Amino acid sequence: MMGRDDCSWGPGMMGGHYWQRGDGTPVTTLDQARQRADAFADRLDLRVGEVMQFSKNFYAELETPGGELATEILVDPTDGDTGIEYGPAMMWNTGYGMHVGGQTRTRVSPDQARDRALKWLRDRGSDLVAGEAEAFPGYYTLHTLRNGKIDGMLSVNASTGAVWDHTWHGTYVATSEH
Incomplete structure (x- = not known):
């Protein structure tokens, strides 16, 4: 692995x-x-x-x-x-x-992380929705949802707001x- x-x-x-x-x-x-x-x-x-x-x-x-x-x-x-x-x-x-x-400076709140995730998904033409932002040291991870059910996940950097899609899960x- x-x-x-x-x-x-x-x-x-x-x-x-x-x-x-x-x-x-x-x-x-x-x-x-x-x-x-x-x-x-x-x-x-x-x-x-x-x-x-x-x-x-x-x-x-x-x-x-x-x-x-x-x-x-x-x-x-x-x-x-x-x-x-x-x-x-x-x-x-x-x-x-x-x-x-x-x-380590957190500039992005959990709500802002969710907003960035939603924008990132929309910019790619996705019909997925971002779930709650869970805070890890330095970043947030959010489930992506389709019709209210988990589809995958992505993360948002708590300092820069960059988004990283977890494409490796399947x-x-x-x-x-x-």
Whole structure:
């Protein structure tokens, strides 16, 4: 998923640990994905919140012990490899990404992030709607909705307002809250 070294690929975030190798066993259910996410979260003293299944991967939100959103991770369904989600979680996350302590000034509110997401979708001729903006360190992630149901997600940088579509997930399948 994110490399093939045993457990890290470079300096930076949390001692350089961006991903964790799976055991090669396919991950086919939300419960199995949550178990992989739990093992990864434990290394960071975080806990797993929402877990989502898409056609290409499993996605999970990690939270601090106090319940604040910390970062987003992916679980590879083919082998269980688990790691920080590429895109915004890796590049924009000022607490757990590659640029810890980077641009931390929040200039975009959650409502402005949703407005930017809606404009971004409209500018591309999409009929999707942006859901609630969930705040991660340095950015927001929003579900994209079609007829009130999750279709995908995108993120908005809290400092610049840039939008990043999560094109790597594939088709939405299901969600598990915990």
